[in-house]
Amino acid sequence: MSEQDKPEDLEPTKARKDVANDAPEDVYDSSKIQKLEGLEGVRKRPDMYIGDTNERGLHHCVFEIVDNSIDEALAGYCSQITVSIHNDGSCSVEDDGRGIPVDIHPKYQIPALELVMTNLHAGGKFGKGAYQVSGGLHGVGAKCVNAVSEWFEVEVRRDGKVHKMEFSRGITQKKMKIIGETKRNGTRIAFSPDPEIFLTTREFKFELLSKRLRELAFLNPGIKIVFVDERINKTVSYIFKDGIAEYVLFLNENKNVIHEKPISFHGEAPTPNPDLDANIVVDIAMQYNDSYSDQIYAYANSIHNFEGGTHLTGFRTALTRVINNYAKQNNLIKDKDPNLSGDDTREGLTAVVSVKVPEPRFEGQTKTKLSNGEVDGIVQKITGEELKFYFETNPQVAKALIEKCLHAARAREAARKARETVRKGALSGGGLPGKLADCSSKDPAVSELYIVEGDSA
Numbered sequence: 235m236s237e238q239d240k241p242e243d244l245e246p247t248k249a250r251k252d253v254a255n256d257a258p259e260d261v262y263d264s265s266k267i268q269k270l271e272g273l274e275g276v277r278k279r280p281d282m283y284i285g286d287t288n289e290r291g292l293h294h295c296v297f298e299i300v301d302n303s304i305d306e307a308l309a310g311y312c313s314q315i316t317v318s319i320h321n322d323g324s325c326s327v328e329d330d331g332r333g334i335p336v337d338i339h340p341k342y343q344i345p346a347l348e349l350v351m352t353n354l355h356a357g358g359k360f361g362k363g364a365y366q367v368s369g370g371l372h373g374v375g376a377k378c379v380n381a382v383s384e385w386f387e388v389e390v391r392r393d394g395k396v397h398k399m400e401f402s403r404g405i406t407q408k409k410m411k412i413i414g415e416t417k418r419n420g421t422r423i424a425f426s427p428d429p430e431i432f433l434t435t436r437e438f439k440f441e442l443l444s445k446r447l448r449e450l451a452f453l454n455p456g457i458k459i460v461f462v463d464e465r466i467n468k469t470v471s472y473i474f475k476d477g478i479a480e481y482v483l484f485l486n487e488n489k490n491v492i493h494e495k496p497i498s499f500h501g502e503a504p505t506p507n508p509d510l511d512a513n514i515v516v517d518i519a520m521q522y523n524d525s526y527s528d529q530i531y532a533y534a535n536s537i538h539n540f541e542g543g544t545h546l547t548g549f550r551t552a553l554t555r556v557i558n559n560y561a562k563q564n565n566l567i568k569d570k571d572p573n574l575s576g577d578d579t580r581e582g583l584t585a586v587v588s589v590k591v592p593e594p595r596f597e598g599q600t601k602t603k604l605s606n607g608e609v610d611g612i613v614q615k616i617t618g619e620e621l622k623f624y625f626e627t628n629p630q631v632a633k634a635l636i637e638k639c640l641h642a643a644r645a646r647e648a649a650r651k652a653r654e655t656v657r658k659g660a661l662s663g664g665g666l667p668g669k670l671a672d673c674s675s676k677d678p679a680v681s682e683l684y685i686v687e688g689d690s691a
Contacts, residue, residue, distance in 0.1 A: 273352065276354070287382075289439070293439070293442055293443065295425070299425075300447070302376055303315045303327060306332065311332045314329065318462040319465060328420060330420040331421060332419055334388070334392075336390055336393075352377065352405075382431045383403065387424045391419050391420045391421070395416065398413045451472035451473060452484070457473065478588055482520065482584055485531075492634050493631045497631075499620035500515075502514065507592070514589060514609060516589050517588045519586050523584060525582045526581055530585045531587070533589070534596070535591060540602045545613050553579055561574065567636075574643050578643040589604075589613065
């Protein structure tokens with residue numbers, strides 16, 4: 235084909251010029267590569283870090299800061315956390331932990347406080363850092379909040395001094411300075427959500443925040459969490475000595491329980507990682523009620539795993555196995571009774587499964603599912619041993635629970651048979667009116683026909 239014969243759409247086109255980069259728009263070269271400095275990436279794609287930029291993401295910012303204080307509590311250095319919503323719509327979180335380090339970092343030659351608040355992956359939650367157990371897996375919680383805040387202030391009480399730094403949209407506005415002296419330790423972070431990021435709402439909801447803070451107090455017994463809402467002049471305090479056992483009682487309020495006191499147990503096992511000098515800790519509390527559904531909450535490092543994970547799988551597996559084994563060994567299951575399924579053993583169950591894992595693996599920053607494979611076996615082992623011991627020492631409770639499970643199994647089997655009968659009737663095409671039953675025999679010699687009139691006949 236000659237040049238003159240080429241169709242018009244095959245004619246070579248001239249590259250369009252990109253004035254900004256001084257390169258043709260359709261040319262992919264080094265001029266097209268962008269590098270986002272500091273926390274620009276968070277502002278560019280906030281959904282990747284806080285979930286979304288609506289109500290959920292707004293409150294997630296508060297929880298990210300609170301999680302840092304919870305980490306201090308898990309490490310044994312914090313006893314009280316105060317969360318405040320102020321009249322101007324801003325939020326502050328204060329704890330009595332050790333305080334964020336303020337000394338000059340030996341490698342980067344800037345205060346550690348500035349480093350952890352402005353660099354995406356700087357923190358004490360990687361490798362053998364300051365935290366063996368942490369809810370902030372990615373180490374980006376506070377700095378992400380910094381990036382999406384119109385203003386962000388940090389006050390650190392440490393080494394007898396009060397240090398302060400100010401930021402705006404992730405950029406340092408005022409360098410760290412000493413503003414006073416103190417005899418206490420701790421950190422206070424205050425921030426105001428950026429209207430450029432949160433377009434639909436910047437209003438914190440009291441009920442949403444108080445629910446999560448109460449949950450954290452249940453999961454971390456002995457820690458006091460105070461929530462202050464200046465807008466409505468309301469203050470609530472949460473502290474629970476018995477932890478998740480009290481949580482289960484709270485969840486079962488106004489329900490008819492099968493046994494008065496929740497079953498609760500604690501266990502630990504070494505992590506399979508030899509580089510970590512820490513155990514995987516398992517806490518479980520459970521109580522049955524007379525309802526027909528289960529309510530099981532799973533947590534890893536105080537983070538609610540809405541989609542469950544390996545800890546929930548391990549608990550369910552052990553629960554079903556222990557109940558079946560105990561029932562058979564004590565002749566509570568007869569030959570005519572169906573085997574107990576997982577659904578049978580969980581009917582009416584309210585439970586909280588909480589694990590502390592040194593190096594948790596979650597699906598995404600919002601931490602909806604725990605994926606550590608080793609946790610499954612550890613939870614199975616601890617649940618199996620502790621629940622078996624409880625049943626052996628509390629036979630009356632064990633019998634009552636298994637009887638409920640058997641009722642669930644019989645109901646399940648009856649429902650299955652009813653469905654099978656309906657299915658067979660539908661397949662045979664001979665549907666009968668509701669008050670009539672199919673004839674049990676087709677032999678005329680043993681069958682009779684009665685003709686009656688009226689519903690009462």
